[in-house]
Amino acid sequence: xxxxxxxxxxxxxxxxxxxxxxxxxxxxxxxxxxxxxxxxxxxxxxxxxxxxxxxxxxxxxxxxxxxxxxxxxxxxxxxxxxxxxxxxxxxxxxxxxxxxxxxxxxxxxxxxxxxxxxxxxxxxxxxxxxxxxxxxxxxxxxxxxxxxxxxxxxxxxxxxxxxxxxxxxxxxxxxxxxxxxxxxxxxxxxxxxxxxxxxxxxxxxxxxxxxxxxxxxxxxxxxxxxxxxxxxxxxxxxxxxxxxxxxxxxxxxxxxxxxxxxxxxxxxxxxxxxxxxxxxxxxxxxxxxxxxxxxxxxxxxxxxxxxxxxxxxxxxxxxxxx
Numbered sequence: 001x002x003x004x005x006x007x008x009x010x011x012x013x014x015x016x017x018x019x020x021x022x023x024x025x026x027x028x029x030x031x032x033x034x035x036x037x038x039x040x041x042x043x044x045x046x047x048x049x050x051x052x053x054x055x056x057x058x059x060x061x062x063x064x065x066x067x068x069x070x071x072x073x074x075x076x077x078x079x080x081x082x083x084x085x086x087x088x089x090x091x092x093x094x095x096x097x098x099x100x101x102x103x104x105x106x107x108x109x110x111x112x113x114x115x116x117x118x119x120x121x122x123x124x125x126x127x128x129x130x131x132x133x134x135x136x137x138x139x140x141x142x143x144x145x146x147x148x149x150x151x152x153x154x155x156x157x158x159x160x161x162x163x164x165x166x167x168x169x170x171x172x173x174x175x176x177x178x179x180x181x182x183x184x185x186x187x188x189x190x191x192x193x194x195x196x197x198x199x200x201x202x203x204x205x206x207x208x209x210x211x212x213x214x215x216x217x218x219x220x221x222x223x224x225x226x227x228x229x230x231x232x233x234x235x236x237x238x239x240x241x242x243x244x245x246x247x248x249x250x251x252x253x254x255x256x257x258x259x260x261x262x263x264x265x266x267x268x269x270x271x272x273x274x275x276x277x278x279x280x281x282x283x284x285x286x287x288x289x290x291x292x293x294x295x296x297x298x299x300x301x302x303x304x305x306x307x308x309x310x311x312x313x314x315x316x317x318x319x320x321x322x
Contacts, residue, residue, distance in 0.1 A: 003027040004224075005066040007053065007073030007099065009046060010037025012175045013114065013167075013216060014072040019043045020217045031062050032073065041174055053095025060102035068110040070220060071099055074144070078118060081140035092143035100154050110161040112223055113151045115238060116144040117168045117209075117279060127282040130166070130238050148238055155236030163223045163234055165216075168242035168281045172213030172301060173308035185210070185302065188253060189309045192262035202271030204250035208279045209242040212301025215294040216241055222290045234289045242281035243294040255299060259306045 004021055008014040009030030014037070018028045022045050030042055033052040042048055051058035053073055063069065075081075075091035096113070103111055120128045121135030136142045151162035177186035191198045219241040226234050253266055286292035296304075 002067040015041035056098040063102040063106040078138045085139040096147040115164040115166040119145040127280040161235045164238040168209040192260040207246040207248045212296040239286040240281040246280040
């Protein structure tokens, strides 16, 4: 069995990846500064290192003795990067560079990188295809795109087997309710289970390619297991990770209301400045290159997510009903 390093292991996606790898009998070393992640998210059995990606010596040490890296660590949020671009830059760009240098020094061949669909920006043309010219707007997508370019550079110059997975609106258990776009699912689910009012920014007809967490985990595992052979088509490339479909916020609201027994109507507020109307991915490249196909539909994922938050809140909900 192999040993894998996961940065951002205490976060939403990183913790699910750790669970999946441990379930397969692998060893997992986790790395996180706990600025946005939670200790409670880290599965038992992870060799955890609390440190920052800005600490080049610490990440270099963490890279020694592992077979591959899943780089999920980042300081997320477009609004945060607009308000405070320097901390985001330090975490998302300098941190990625430190990781690549640590991996190179340790002789690690394969690095998977959590890229972002925000790199496509607000340009016309759907579905989004990896051959489109990136058009990032805010600092966060600029930083994530620069990380992609670094990954591609290290593949070409140093022969590192890098793979960039552009996530589209990943949602599911453990996601914080204030993360961008997909966090609205956690926010709705929690509010509905508490029978609290819900609001939608804009008219609710904006749509996203919402993708359940198990699909993102599957994409990572498939990319990890791709054969390391000459001429392999996946290394140094970027791939969309999504369902290849889009659904409006109004539809998400209706499904969650049905799953939770919620009967209130939403209130509509002003649209968020600069918000895009639609996000939709083409996942053909990932399917052809390493066999990715979404396994869980949006509705199934919403049901799993509601079950998670219902279990999480059950003591509080029971107490409030006494």
